[in-house]
Amino acid sequence: MHELSIAMNILEIVTQTCREQGYQRVDSVSVRIGRASGVMTEALNFAFECARSGTVADQARIVIEEVPVGGHCRDCGKGFQVDEAFVFACPLCGGTAFQITSGHELELAELEVDDEG
């Protein structure tokens, strides 16, 4: 359910950006959502459609890039990615001295705007 707050936060940044830059209409909003962020993409899609009306992004699509959980292992020195939302051990060498480097993203990335008005 917090996808609705996430959608509203996205729309707030979009609205503010458009106000500052004078964009009249937004056609798409691209976001990057980490697999470990706790946000479900289907729910975010739906929440965005509910929340966008009456904003400058009234007609906009949301384009969600899911970012897998990845890390860097200090035992084998290599980078890795996994399908799960968590990592217990390096999938390459089984080592546990790793750092998570991706998967927690909640970022706005790009807008497609109509700047003609």
Add this chain to the structure above:
Amino acid sequence: MKVKVVKKILEANDRIAENNRKALRDKGVFCINLMSAPGAGKTTLLSRTITALKGRFRFGVIEGDIQGTHDAEVISALGVPVIQINTEGACHLDANMISDMLPEMPLDDLDVLVIENVGNLVCPAEFDVGENAKVMLLSLSEGDDKPLKYPLMFQKSEALIVNKMDLLPHLDVDIEKIRGDVKALNPELRLFEVSCRKGDGLDPWYTWLSERIKR
């Protein structure tokens, strides 16, 4: 035309949370964000903790619930200042809701502010409200699959209280699995196994909390 707008989605929330943290620090108030699934025992733990420690620390509480004032009434009966926030549908508290309530709290007279978040195992973990420590409860009756199904809150918390240990003989729950999965998800996490109903196992939690508040 495409424009790059690289921004953290929760930037506004994080900024307000930082302001809350500073306002609390200026008053010397330590803030705990207490989170769990509905009914895991947050209010029961809080009642026990306040009763045990109120000779040492002055507590204040913000109760977050979707509706109702039951939890706030329970806490108020202990004689500590409490404010109820009804989120009216929202499944978590955010920094803005807390910021609105801070002026209502007698911060000058507090050592600890506990924020009991809305019962939910997923959403509250995402939203910084300006706390110094996130503390999570898991009740045994929720099952031993929860850490791996909902890893985020376990990863973000400093302490995990496994509650309702009195039910262990009656449930088909593997406590070793919970211990192992939690350790693997978050090696730093402090684990306390308690029964808030019976009052068992709470002393180590009180000791840890007291040290953490003073740090």
